[in-house]
Amino acid sequence: MNRTIGLAHLSALHLSPPELVDAAAAAGYTSVGIRVHPATRGEAPYPMTAGSFMSAQTLERLAATGLAVRDVEVFTLDGHRGRNEWEPVLEAGAALGASVLNVIGGDPDRARLTDSLAALVDDARKYGIRPSIEPISYQPLDSIPAAGLLVGQTGCGIMLDALHFVRAGGLIAELIALPAGAVTVIQLCDGPAETPALPVPHRMPLGQDVNGSARQIESRAKRLAPGEGVFPLREILAALPGTPVSVEVPDVWAVEAAGTDAHLKHLHTAAGTLIGSPLKTEMETTS
Template sequence: MTRPIGLAHLSALHLPPPELVEAAADCGFTSIGTRVHPATTSETRYPMAAGSPMSAQTLARLEDTGVSVFDVEVFTLDGMRNRGEWMPVLEAGAALGARVLNVIGGDDDRHRLTDSLAALVRDAHEFGITASIEPISYQKVDTFHAAAAVAEQTGCGIMLDVLHFVRAGGTVGDLAAAPPGAVQVIQLCDGPAAVPHLEAPPRMPLGQDTNGSDRQIESRAKRQVPGDGAFPLIEILAALPDVPVSVEVPDVAFVESHGITEHLHRLMTATQQLITTADTERTEAIR
């Protein structure tokens, strides 16, 4: 295996960060992404401010297990939030040794968005963190091309969530649009070719919103294990051979019926197999 495999918090969002570290370590993940700021207005917030008891507990588990924090999430630039709100998020990430901050472009004023993001990029740099835009198919920055343009303007990184990449109509050829080295991580999952019609689970981890939207329900509650769906995962991995992977597969119903340990083990096994296949095909293509 040629690249590290991390675990995105959304795969096990009901686990507080200290427990997420242990669960990730038990299943062989080398890093985690962890939520230090809520993604939706209804969401319960983990008390992960720098210096908080939960942050200290997380650091202790990281030291004990050897797992690292790759990224922290999630900060939405919506036209109203500013430096006073993103600085505590950066401080929380820096306390954990995070390398990346997940940023969502939720502002329909593109000029204001790029100004805010450029300022966030500068502040994040002071903490050793790369502020990275994640194109999301139901947000204002929705396509990879849009994210690449924003990265060109602001110097931010890009988080490539393959679900939203596919749902926004992305193709593997689009990946060449990004500035060199901009893609910081591939958030790996799978899914059917078309957006499925889904019912929202009765209980969402941390009380997340889904708004009855098939895309949001799929994104937050029902993704498929890598290799089980129709996404061009082998091709994406081949196009970005040196980019780390973070497995982002929330499956609320499966976790409730089978438990989190079985869920994470199947994610690791499937991802290892997928990466091995991608590496083998790439090696043979080079020969």
């Protein structure tokens, strides 16, 4: 598979966007995803509104390194936030040249979520951005089939996070059944068969909240590099040929032990090895 490798901000969320661009370029990535809006309550935001000093700094670093911004994150549709809240996020993404906005389906009212997402998709068109719903295993919208229905109803895309796909019991057949082009980004990571029992980190980047939840601790603080766990990553890649890849592996303990640069280089090497290793068929593995 001939794919470039992007870096999701969550892999090094303690780095500001301009710092992330430089670190990603040094580690060999070709694109980045950037957090322009908080994902959790109480999370400290980066000042990334369109026209801000940090946005301008980020654009300078992108120009100097040749990297691109593929996606920005993250906007949660919770049933209360609407156009007044998402418009600045779209503006921030457009200023960076992003084509995808990561959206979380946090509204348990599916009809209202569908209406809100349709309005967001419509508003995003003028910015050249496709809002892409990310099924998350501990959110109301947690499955690929549910996300696939929203693609047909609203024109949104899907952000496929390998961790949440596995933790929600996703099937490769569900990916194959999606409309062509529905998945806009694959977020690569790995993990054990079951959610591990992890301690709550003594410090989370930007003060993210994990709520004492094992799944949230794993998701935000301790994932494995591609190829180091048991997730069906080669099968996912084979089911979605040509879909851009972004490595999303937060590991607060690895960063503390080895440093950010070593962590990001390790993730890039691991992802490159995975992508360069073709999926073997049943016949090949038994011959």
